[in-house]
Amino acid sequence: xxxxxxxxxxxxLVAPVSIPYQRYSIETAHWWIARALxxxxxxxxxxxxxxxxxxxxSFTLFPDTAVGLTQHLGLSPRWLDHIPMGGASGVIxxxxxxxxxxxxxxxxxxxxxxxxxxxDSFRALLSSFSRFAMDASYPYGFxxxxxxxxxxxxxxxxxxxxxxxxxxxxxxxxxxxxxxNPGALMKKPLTLQQYIDARPIADPIALFDCxxxxxxxEAFLVMTVDEAQKRGLRYATIEGAIERHNAHASDPIQxxxxxxxxxxxxxxxxxxxxxxxxxxxTYDDYPVISMxxxxxxxxxxxxGAPDFVRNHDLTITGNFPHNTSGGQxxxxxxxxxxxxxxxxEAIRQVTGFAGPTQVAGxxxxxxxxxxxxxxxxxxxxxxxxxxxxxx
Numbered sequence: 001x002x003x004x005x006x007x008x009x010x011x012x013l014v015a016p017v018s019i020p021y022q023r024y025s026i027e028t029a030h031w032w033i034a035r036a037l038x039x040x041x042x043x044x045x046x047x048x049x050x051x052x053x054x055x056x057x058s059f060t061l062f063p064d065t066a067v068g069l070t071q072h073l074g075l076s077p078r079w080l081d082h083i084p085m086g087g088a089s090g091v092i093x094x095x096x097x098x099x100x101x102x103x104x105x106x107x108x109x110x111x112x113x114x115x116x117x118x119x120d121s122f123r124a125l126l127s128s129f130s131r132f133a134m135d136a137s138y139p140y141g142f143x144x145x146x147x148x149x150x151x152x153x154x155x156x157x158x159x160x161x162x163x164x165x166x167x168x169x170x171x172x173x174x175x176x177x178x179x180x181n182p183g184a185l186m187k188k189p190l191t192l193q194q195y196i197d198a199r200p201i202a203d204p205i206a207l208f209d210c211x212x213x214x215x216x217x218e219a220f221l222v223m224t225v226d227e228a229q230k231r232g233l234r235y236a237t238i239e240g241a242i243e244r245h246n247a248h249a250s251d252p253i254q255x256x257x258x259x260x261x262x263x264x265x266x267x268x269x270x271x272x273x274x275x276x277x278x279x280x281x282t283y284d285d286y287p288v289i290s291m292x293x294x295x296x297x298x299x300x301x302x303x304g305a306p307d308f309v310r311n312h313d314l315t316i317t318g319n320f321p322h323n324t325s326g327g328q329x330x331x332x333x334x335x336x337x338x339x340x341x342x343x344x345e346a347i348r349q350v351t352g353f354a355g356p357t358q359v360a361g362x363x364x365x366x367x368x369x370x371x372x373x374x375x376x377x378x379x380x381x382x383x384x385x386x387x388x389x390x391x
Contacts, residue, residue: 006269008238011098012228012389014221015043016347018325020183021216021332025116029060029335030072032114036217037073040110044221044233053079053109053222055097057089057336060115079106086371087283088243089113089339090218091382095241097222107223114217115335145285145373146210150202152377153288155253157204160303164204166310167287168195170322171208171329173314174284178326180316180356185214186330208329211285216334218344225389234351234389239364240269241384251377257370258381259296267298270385274298277385278362279321279349281342283370284328289378293368297383321359324349343367343384350388363388 017039019032033056041048054077056066064072066082079100083089090113097109156162172192178184190208198207228235242265244258267273274297282293291305299320300308312320325331325345328338346365348354354362369382 003265008098008241010225011101011238012223012225012235013094013238013347013386014223014228014233014235015040016220016344016353017043017218018183018344019217021185021214021334023185023212023214024118025215026118027116027215029058029114029116030064030069032116032215032217033058033069033112034073036114036219037110037112040219040221045231046108048073048075051075051077051108051110053077053097053100053106055081055083055093055109055111057083057085057093057113057339058115059335077106079109085339085380086336087285087339088369088371088380088382089336090343091241091367091369091384092243094222094238094343094384095243098238101222101224107227109222110219111222112217112219113337113340115215115337117213117215146202146205148373148376149286149288150205152254153286154204156255156288156291159255160306162291162306164196165192166306167209168192169309170287170290170314171195174323174327175330176315177324177357178330181325181331182356184326184331185212186326205286209286211328211333214332214334216332216337218337218340220344220347234353236347236350236386237389239272239385239387240266242266243382246379247381254377255292256302257292257296257378259293259368259383263296263298266383266385272364272385277364277366279324279359279365281323281346281365281367283339283342283368284323285333285338289370293370297366297368316357316359324354324357324359339369339371346386350386352388
């Protein structure tokens with residue numbers, strides 16, 4: 001069935017903020033989220049009382065949720081949401097907040113994501129990540145996503161002829177981008193040979209295939225274009241956005257994601273094609289997932305990503321800028337904020353606020369999200385296309 005073209009017309013994204021990541025933190029997730037919220041409000045010249053919508057994504061807020069945060073932070077919104085969808089949460093938060101603003105359910109929505117990282121908190125998170133993890137994985141020593149993605153990476157290599165060097169091209173380019181990002185955790189250059197020689201983690205995955213868990217937070221505000229213009233704020237608009245959950249459940253192993261179901265609709269919403277995209281921000285907890293997104297988002301055919309990364313420069317000044325902040329592989333994975341890092345960077349890019357990571361002439365960006373490894377695959381996927389507006 002062909003759906004009518006959906007529109008996000010009249011919605012503006014403003015005040016993107018990233019709080020510099022830390023490897024470990026003694027602070028709570030509440031503290032990190034509060035810092036990002038304050039930073040975004042200050043950037044827009046707003047007070048907490050000006051908000052009437054609030055959307056939160058976090059893994060380490062427990063036992064609190066967005067409801068508890070309203071009391072912690074002294075907020076009184078008339079629209080509230082909690083997005084427990086990991087790496088897909090940024091775009092999903094954007095979609096829901098945009099519809100709230102379009103309908104008049106809220107005038108100004110803060111979309112915030114953040115997590116802390118105490119010593120040993122990552123292990124504790126993995127042990128109770130889902131019922132599948134608690135019952136069927138963790139008790140048998142299958143702790144965390146490394147083993148899942150090792151199996152997926154191995155199958156991808158077997159099916160499509162990808163090599164370790166191909167995955168390394170993604171990691172090395174992102175490290176080059178991260179060296180220009182003052183907030184990135186990884187500050188040492190990475191060569192392809194260093195990537196290849198890195199210590200094994202779960203064959204064929206090695207050290208630089210894996211993200212570094214850390215603490216941090218990200219935020220942006222959603223309002224009408226009229227409101228942004230009235231306040232003199234530079235803004236991005238949403239040309240299209242999609243999400244899909246539990247797609248292709250019968251596939252024996254996940255070599256494609258939910259993007260494939262709705263990608264034509266996304267380009268129809270945006271009235272553009274892959275060749276019109278100036279930069280791409282993929283969810284990158286492992287290089288193989290970025291390869292899957294490059295394919296499933298229409299930049300090449302399925303199985304064509306190895307050739308694609310061999311023939312494109314993925315750095316900020318290259319012919320296919322990708323994960324321009326360094327992504328999670330080199331900036332860090334701040335829990336659920338990993339689902340926001342690409343989106344917040346994309347807003348900065350198309351509004352011209354990216355500073356040292358700015359892609360020259362960037363006006364249109366695509367962002368994709370992937371999250372919630374429930375047992376053997378990621379269950380959530382999302383994507384959006386943003387375009388720069390004027391103040």
